[in-house]
Amino acid sequence: MKKLLMGTTISIVVSSTLYAASSQNAEIAQLQEDVKTLKLANQKMERESDANAMSGFQLAGYSSFDYANEENGEDSFSGVRFAPIFHYQYGDRFQFEGELDITINNEGETDIELEYAAGTYFVNDYLGVQIGKFLSPIGQFVQNLHPSWINKLPSTPVGFGHDGAAPTSNVGIALRGGLPKVANMRSNYVVFVSNAPTFGVAADGDVVIGAEGKTASVDGAKMWGARYALNPIGNMEIGISAATGDISEELLSGDELLRDYDVLGADFVYHFNAISLRGEYIQQKVGENTLSTLEGGTWRAWYTQASYQFSSINLEPVVRYSDYHNPETNRNQWAFGLNYLFANNIIAKIAYEINTDEDDSAIGSRANNNRFLAQFAFGF
Amino acid sequence: MKNIVKTIIIGLGVFISINTEMIATEADKADTVNGAQVWADTCMRCHNMRQPSDLSSRAWSFSMNHMRVRAGLTGKETRDILAFILASKTESDRN
Numbered sequence: 218m219k220k221l222l223m224g225t226t227i228s229i230v231v232s233s234t235l236y237a238a239s240s241q242n243a244e245i246a247q248l249q250e251d252v253k254t255l256k257l258a259n260q261k262m263e264r265e266s267d268a269n270a271m272s273g274f275q276l277a278g279y280s281s282f283d284y285a286n287e288e289n290g291e292d293s294f295s296g297v298r299f300a301p302i303f304h305y306q307y308g309d310r311f312q313f314e315g316e317l318d319i320t321i322n323n324e325g326e327t328d329i330e331l332e333y334a335a336g337t338y339f340v341n342d343y344l345g346v347q348i349g350k351f352l353s354p355i356g357q358f359v360q361n362l363h364p365s366w367i368n369k370l371p372s373t374p375v376g377f378g379h380d381g382a383a384p385t386s387n388v389g390i391a392l393r394g395g396l397p398k399v400a401n402m403r404s405n406y407v408v409f410v411s412n413a414p415t416f417g418v419a420a421d422g423d424v425v426i427g428a429e430g431k432t433a434s435v436d437g438a439k440m441w442g443a444r445y446a447l448n449p450i451g452n453m454e455i456g457i458s459a460a461t462g463d464i465s466e467e468l469l470s471g472d473e474l475l476r477d478y479d480v481l482g483a484d485f486v487y488h489f490n491a492i493s494l495r496g497e498y499i500q501q502k503v504g505e506n507t508l509s510t511l512e513g514g515t516w517r518a519w520y521t522q523a524s525y526q527f528s529s530i531n532l533e534p535v536v537r538y539s540d541y542h543n544p545e546t547n548r549n550q551w552a553f554g555l556n557y558l559f560a561n562n563i564i565a566k567i568a569y570e571i572n573t574d575e576d577d578s579a580i581g582s583r584a585n586n587n588r589f590l591a592q593f594a595f596g597f
Numbered sequence: 598m599k600n601i602v603k604t605i606i607i608g609l610g611v612f613i614s615i616n617t618e619m620i621a622t623e624a625d626k627a628d629t630v631n632g633a634q635v636w637a638d639t640c641m642r643c644h645n646m647r648q649p650s651d652l653s654s655r656a657w658s659f660s661m662n663h664m665r666v667r668a669g670l671t672g673k674e675t676r677d678i679l680a681f682i683l684a685s686k687t688e689s690d691r692n
Contacts, residue, residue: 275659304659309672312662342672345665357643361667367644395671403635405669446669451638488641526645561645596644 278302278316281365281594288587296592297321298365300332311338333386337393347391350430353384354391354407354444355458356499357484358520366596369493369524369535370554371566376499376518376541380419383499383518384428384460384480387411387440403448413438416466416476416503416511423545424511426464426501435473438463442480452489458482464503466511476513477504491528496521514544531558535568546576548584562596628673632681635674643668649685657682 283296299319306312315334322328335349352360358377362368376382389411396404412434415427442460449455464478484497500517520539527533535554541547554568567590574584640646652660657679665675 273655275656277656277660277663302663304663306659306662309662309676312659312666314663314666337666339665339672347666361643393666393669395665395669395674397671403638403674407669448638451634452642454642486642493641558645561647562651564645 272307274303274305276301276303277597279364279366279594279596281592283371284591286589290586300364309339311336313337339394343394343396344392345394347393348389350386350388351391351409352386353428354387354393354409355384355442355460355480356444356482356497357456357486357495358497359383359385364596365592365594366562366564368594369522369533369556369566370537370552370568371590371592372552372568372570374497374518374520374522374537374539374541374552375548375550375572376516376539376543377497377520379429380423380425380427381518382501382516382541382543383482384414384426384501386428386430387442388430388432389439403451404446406443406445408443410439410441413440413463413465413475414478416464416478418511424543426503426516428501435465436475438465438475440464440478440480444482446484453487454485456482456484458484458499466506466509468509474506474508476506476509478502491526493524493526494522512544516543518542526558532556533558546574546584548572548574548576564594566590566592566594568592627676627680629677629681629684631674632677632679635670636678636681639668639670639674639678640664649682650687654683654686 278299278301280300281296281298283294283298284292285295286292297320300316301319302314302316304312304314313334313336316332318328318330318332320328331350333350333352335347335351337345337347339345352363354360358374363373365371379385387409389409391407391409393407393409394405396406412431414429415431417425417427419425440460440462442458442462444456444458446454446456458481460478460480462478463475465473465475467473479502480500481502482497482499484495486493486495488494496519498517498519500515502515503513505513518539518541520537522535522537524533524535533556535552535556537552537554538549539552540549550573551571552568554566557565559565570588570590572585572587576584647660649657661675661679661682664670664678665672670678
């Protein structure tokens with residue numbers, strides 16, 4: 218009887234153990250299956266996440282705050298700028314970028330300008346087709362150096378601001394990209410066609426070239442241009458630019474006429490260790506037209522700039538000379554600056570400008586005034 | 598004279614279009630060594646270097662397409678620089 222009882226007990230224990238082991242194995246198999254499913258789901262999510270990262274939009278931009286103390290003039294917190302840049306891209310085939318330039322004027326009103334808004338379709342590794350309003354490909358400063366966190370001084374070189382000697386933007390089409398290396402040298406190009414600029418008298422009485430991109434084109438007038446830049450050594454670039462076409466002028470009668478328009482430019486930059494040297498020359502020439510009372514002429518400007526970055530103490534002294542000539546005056550400027558880099562994109566700048574202008578005859582003219590400037594700028 | 602310049606510019610555009618299409622896209626394999634070299638050569642020409650940790654991986658992909666247009670980079674150079682930057686990110690800022 219005892220043996221029977223013992224046998225029964227052992228049978229129950231063995232069968233229970235076997236059942237439990239079998240059940241556990243099933244659970245483990247299920248868990249393994251679940252882990253496998255989760256891994257696949259995770260991989261899919263990662264792939265989708267990467268795809269989303271390549272197609273979507275991003276907000277970047279820069280901002281700056283200025284102070285100016287002018288010789289024989291007033292001192293003021295002279296500028297507030299917020300320039301958001303919107304980026305959209307579809308994989309590595311298409312990208313759109315648009316920048317707004319939002320500033321406060323002397324009356325406290327907010328001015329908003331569309332600096333550029335252009336889409337680029339990348340046909341292949343060496344060709345992008347850009348359409349819209351794009352920064353002028355002529356030269357370097359307007360296109361690449363104007364953002365306040367990039368410009369090493371609080372001000373622009375004379376002649377390189379709006380209505381100066383350097384064209385600012387175009388509305389049209391551009392072909393652009395980098396080219397295959399030749400003799401181990403890199404190079405890049407832009408070829409473009411855009412609506413013609415305008416010529417006339419500004420509100421302050423100056424005769425100016427309106428080289429800001431426009432959506433109107435008198436009689437379909439266009440300008441055609443190109444820039445080619447070569448990198449003879451890695452950290453050096455030498456560029457040449459040219460454009461030609463028509464410029465339109467609105468007469469007092471309201472009629473529009475066209476005049477010849479030609480642009481030439483040359484630029485260089487060389488970065489060696491902590492030294493950065495750069496320079497640029499641009500000229501715009503407007504032809505004569507006997508139907509107009511405004512004389513044509515040449516607007517030309519150039520600058521050269523040197524800076525040195527003491528990375529151990531985050532300081533960067535800068536010196537720049539710029540010169541601007543137009544049919545009404547000659548102007549030049551020395552600018553000496555010192556920057557403190559809180560980070561590579563957060564910069565405090567101080568500078569002193571020595572300004573000389575032949576045309577200081579107007580009452581209250583401040584063209585010859587020297588200025589102390591300070592600016593806090595950051596890019597994001 | 599103007600017509601000659603226009604013809605040259607149009608011809609240049611057509612020449613570039615045809616030739617770059619024939620060259621087509623280079624092999625897709627990103628080269629981080631070339632990326633490091635082009636990054637060092639190109640970025641400092643205009644602005645202070647941004648550290649890989651300054652932007653997220655996603656933001657870098659947008660930023661590089663922007664710089665492709667702005668700095669006149671080839672597609673291959675753009676991919677190489679992006680690969681170098683992403684490879685340079687530390688584990689903690691790899692997002």
